[in-house]
Amino acid sequence: MAATICSHIEAITDIRYPERRVCEECAKIGATWVHLRTCQTCGATLCCDSSPNRHATKHAHASGHPVIASAEVGERWLYCYPHDAFAEY
Numbered sequence: 001m002a003a004t005i006c007s008h009i010e011a012i013t014d015i016r017y018p019e020r021r022v023c024e025e026c027a028k029i030g031a032t033w034v035h036l037r038t039c040q041t042c043g044a045t046l047c048c049d050s051s052p053n054r055h056a057t058k059h060a061h062a063s064g065h066p067v068i069a070s071a072e073v074g075e076r077w078l079y080c081y082p083h084d085a086f087a088e089y
């Protein structure tokens with residue numbers, strides 16, 4: 001994956017971490033998830049694209065919030081949907 005930095009990722013100075021280690025949307029409907037992502041605009045914690053409901057991607061498209069971070073322990077990266085940009089931090 002190319003280490004392209006976009007303006008959205010460059011604008012992030014403080015990484016937002018999950019308050020609770022659950023997908024907020026899956027928790028409401030009793031669904032399961034694989035990995036967690038945290039929206040860097042509103043702080044919502046949602047599930048990844050390997051999860052059945054792909055809530056992080058749905059949230060990004062519905063809200064226009066561009067950047068998510070991995071909420072997995074040991075993973076330190078950001079991803080921007082509109083630019084398809086990925087950066088480690």
Ligand SMILES: [Zn+2]
Pocket residue numbers: 006007008009066080081082083084085
């Ligand atoms: Zn971007």
Ligand SMILES: [Zn+2]
Pocket residue numbers: 023024025026027033046047051053054055056
């Ligand atoms: Zn979910």
Ligand SMILES: [Zn+2]
Pocket residue numbers: 039040041042043044059063065
């Ligand atoms: Zn958001």
